[in-house]
Amino acid sequence: MRNEDIVLDGAKVFWRSLLPRLKAERGLLGLSVVLAFLAALAGIHPLAVLPFWIVLVAAILNRGAPPVQTAPASVGAAVETKTDPLAPLLDALDMPVLVVAADETVVFQNAAAEKAFGTIPQDSYLSARVRSPGILDMVRETIATGKVNQIEHAERLPSEAVYVVRVAPVDIGSDVSGRRIFLLTYRDISQARRIDRMRSDFVANASHELRTPLASLRGFIETLQGPARDDRKAQEKFFGIMHEQVTRMSRLVDDLLSLSRLELKSHIAPDDAVDLGPLLGHVRDSLAPLAGELDVTIALEVPETPVFVQGDRDELVEVFENLIENACKYGQEGKQVDVRLTGGNGHQAEVTVTDHGPGIPAEHVPRITERFYRVNVEASRSKKGTGLGLAIVKHILTRHRARLLIHSEVGKGTVFKVRF
Secondary structure, three states, rough: OOOHHHHHHHHHHHHHHHHHHHHHHHHHHHHHHHHHHHHHOOOHHHHHHHHHHHHHHHHHHHHOOOOOOOOOOHHHHOOOOOOOOOOHHHHHOOOOOOEOOOOEEEEEHHHHHHHHHHOOOOOEEHHHOOOOOOHHHHHHHHHOOOOOOOEEEEEEOOOOOEEEEEHHHHHHHHOOOOOOEEEEEEOOHHHHHHHHHHHHHHHHHHHHHHHHHHHHHHHHHHHOOOOOOOOOOHHHHHHHHHHHHHHHHHHHHHHHHHHHHHOOOOOOOOOEEEEEHHHHHHHHHHHHHHHHHHHOOOEEEEOOOEEEEOOOOOHHHHHHHHHHHHHHHHOOHHHHEEEEEEEOOOOOEEEEEEEEOOOOOOOHHHHOOOOOOOOOOHHHOOOOOOOOHHHHHHHHHHOOOEEEEEEEOOOOEEEEEEEE
């Protein structure tokens, strides 16, 4: 069908270009007819005259004819990236757009697509650049049927993203010489999916962690309303426990909200310059009262030259407060927490927090950054932990494009390294 279209288009263009030349050369053409008629009257056989007359007419018509332009090899060349007026419009869109020809070659990509997926050479096959079988099958079905299709597609690299990918046929030109191309668009719905997942995680985590303190509060209230109504000593004891449970729930909700805010902006890297030396000094000073209560010394070692990283100061303070506070609480048997900053002058920045406590068994190390994961549940709750501190640290460092490395040996302490 496509070959027939090309043949018909060529014939139409030929006759359109021939008519003006017939009008312009009508005098000479009339003279050639008269000469052929006279030759036939002179006794020359018409079949002998006819070839010479055809050659003469062809020579007349070819005089001053415009050069013949060959048809493009690819039907998809109907979209020219430099001259087509639609190209600037597609470039102005904030969603990635690929223009695909009927032979599955990419004939154009807008600026958003180039930013998201890299440069795709013109006329390269879509299957060489798009690895998703679902997208390729959808495009092929639309090319075959002419119907609009869309699917939901998740990308893992260079960052996690979710798109609604839609392909629709577009007819270029209204006459017979028109061409059909296919518009492949990517609508980013990552934020919506992230919010949905965050909402469901929040409900699940909050309901799990709040169930125990709420049940305790309910039991204490029922006791105070019943058997302990007139027991002053029991009331003081129960009110103290209830206050602890309410405080724990408040910390838990604060941590959950903090984690939710971090997840919402985890894909946006901060761009402020932060000097880690003064920041670590501030964290040490703020934790000095806690360290004094636990009889732990915080030893800080920083280089003389500034060590700058790209980051959010408040979030980095939260990271190192979490790490150093955990080292003081869970490694207090070692009596000292060492904090060391290295890097600067073009070298990679690294902060090491080392405690000399009991350490963490090897099977727990890979999971301690998960939400609500605790090596020792009772010890964690007795030290007023919510189980979310290291999860918050992990999310902040992910946003900062930094890594958290953990090394621990039972009986020798634990080392946390933050590498920027």
